[in-house]
């Protein structure tokens with residue numbers, strides 16, 4: 673199988689290693705024949721990116737004619753480009769897409785899925801929500817139930833920062849640690865102002881609650897007004913401040929909240945994320961790493977394995 677990859681940062685590099693190391697054991701024959709970044713197109717596989725050619729990702733699509741397109745490029749919340757055009761063109765040619773990039777889906781979920789369906793192509797997006805912890809793919813397995821409400825901690829960077837602040841570290845040092853560990857977005861403002869969690873909630877609302885919403889429909893704020901004093905004050909009351917995403921009847925919201933130990937989200941610390949899904953049959957809570965290059969790459973790779981070796 674020929675693959676074209678857009679983006680080659682922390683996640684792209686981790687994914688390349690996963691594909692190389694794990695595909696043979698799983699009976700998958702994947703060859704990444706092209707990698708595109710802002711610097712051009714790399715046609716021969718190398719550990720470090722060196723462009724072999726100038727050109728855009730759409731030119732690379734024509735050049736390589738892949739079976740699979742993988743998007744591990746930075747989120748562009750202005751218009752979702754160049755990823756959006758890449759998905760629409762690939763899907764209209766019947767080429768499957770797997771992505772870790774939330775922006776195109778948070779801005780144009782319905783449009784992308786309609787093109788996929790019309791052309792019998794698939795879109796994998798597990799890594800966009802909770803990285804390698806099955807959230808989207810858990811929901812795929814729960815299709816027989818009707819999802820009524822979703823609540824979660826959906827951003828690893830902010831949960832890591834809040835946890836470290838609770839341990840006494842200042843905000844900026846905690847953010848720097850999260851960046852060093854590869855948890856943060858290319859622009860970390862997208863994490864701390866709630867944008868990233870709002871994008872994930874938009875994707876979940878579309879997929880699980882079948883609401884045709886976009887990022888504009890989410891009311892969100894981040895953690896920038898959380899001070900050390902506020903964290904300490906919450907701790908004195910036996911509580912913790914968490915950035916909570918909520919989607920239910922009518923409301924789509926991401927905001928900080930003081931929660932107590934009885935709340936299943938209270939014990940979710942560090943880069944760990946959690947998703948509490950209420951369906952008409954049962955409530956399911958899933959907890960696991962929400963960020964990290966290997967974790968996000970694992971989410972992408974899991975989609976590829978499910979697409980070609982399982983059911984999707």
Ligand code: 80F
Pocket residue numbers: 678679680681682683684708709710711743744745746747753754772773774799800803826827828829830854855856857858863868962963964965968
């Ligand atoms: P990084 O900045 O390392 O790399 C981005 C790559 O995209 C670079 O190669 C860059 O050249 C390329 N690129 C940017 N704009 C381009 C353009 N216009 N054309 C071509 N190439 C372009 O970013 P990461 O960390 O590798 O992330 C890649 C994608 O994975 C992004 O969309 C992330 O949102 C997504 N992702 C990353 C995660 C992580 O842990 C997690 C899941 C998805 O919860 C949190 O705290 C979240 N911040 C993490 S979610 N790194």
